Amino acid sequence: MTQRTWAEGLAVTAAEQVRARREELGMSAQQLADECARLGMPIQRSVIANFENGRRANISIAEVMVMAAALRVAPIYLLFPIGQQREIEGLPGMPADPYAWATWFTGESRGVGDKRLSEEEPKPLEPVRELWPVLEEIAHYKSAIIEAKERLGEDGLASAERADEVLKRARARWDEAMSMRERNASTLEGEGAVPGSPEFRAGLDKAHDLAREAAVLSSQVKKAHEEAARYSHELIEIRSSERMLEGCEDEAREIIGRIRSNGWSDPDFGSEFAYLFAEKRSLTRRKRSRTR
CATH class of the missing domain: 1.10.260.40 (lambda repressor-like DNA-binding domains)
Structure with missing residues (x-):
């Protein structure tokens, strides 16, 4: 030709x-x-x-x-x-x-x-190609969070978050009480204290106090959970999406860091993702795990 x-x-x-x-x-x-x-x-x-x-x-x-x-x-x-x-x-x-x-x-x-x-x-196109699907996932998880919160409504979200927070405190207190009980028992037995003696029981008092506090919190948890039971699915979805969103944002920042380290200009993906490019702090790689 x-x-x-x-x-x-x-x-x-x-x-x-x-x-x-x-x-x-x-x-x-x-x-x-x-x-x-x-x-x-x-x-x-x-x-x-x-x-x-x-x-x-x-x-x-x-x-x-x-x-x-x-x-x-x-x-x-x-x-x-x-x-x-x-x-x-x-x-x-x-x-x-x-x-x-x-x-x-x-x-x-x-x-x-x-x-x-x-x-x-x-x-310079390679990191941009990597960035596209990550930004799509960020948009997906943001949308999922917004939709779940809309289904909950303000009252439902507050109730669900209240139950979640009380449950976390109760579990932490109970774990602390049990751990302290075991440590005190082991220490006192090593020092020759006889189980059931005043010395032995005195060493467990703080653990019992913590356990009682955990029991009180547990009753509060039960009440809060009853109040928020119908919101549990949405709350789980919100928490899961928030974790996934954070991981995606970390990956996006790592890719942006590579773009900048080569001296290339930032690509413009619109106002929705401008906050990722506006950050002035060092964009270092952080491990993340995502599941589909």
Whole structure:
């Protein structure tokens, strides 16, 4: 193939992709032209028609970008028939499947097949690709927390949290009492105190006091739990989602730290995630575990 016919072939492929996407959306050529104009780059309906019919054998990068936006599709899908054709000539005399050409185009691969087309270089897109799914999970857990709290309502949430806090205090007190009882018994027996003697019992008094306090708390827990029983599922969901959210935010901060350590600019993921990028403290890696 000559350079001209190869370039024309690329334009034909792009034209086919534009037409297919436009028809999929039920959009006329005039509507596509109007949408391109609305986006700030007018493209006449006749130009679009000539391009789709093969009478115009070229397309500019600017036109690809604005038509992709007008057709609500990523520009790469207008350039490469990914998943639709087995092979395209991505460079003159170099046929390969569209997947290979697309990954080379986006920097995910260094070439096509055994043909190396670019050298190793910094890859600022890689951490951004890692960050996308983490941010999606953050959005998911935030939404889950909001929905669970809405189901609870303010009164239900306060009641459930009150029961949860009382239960934690009761368990901590009981564990402390039992631990102290065992320690005191072991110490007194080692010193020769006779179980049941005044000395022995005196050594256990504090443990008994703690146990009584735990018993009082336990009765409060029972009452609080009865009050909040119908909210337990939502409270568990909130606590679980909060833990998962914290882990996801830690992972996002670690990735952001890697982006900054390479001197690359922060990507903009919108106001929802701006707080992760606004933090000035050191973003160090922390272990986290997540389950699905």
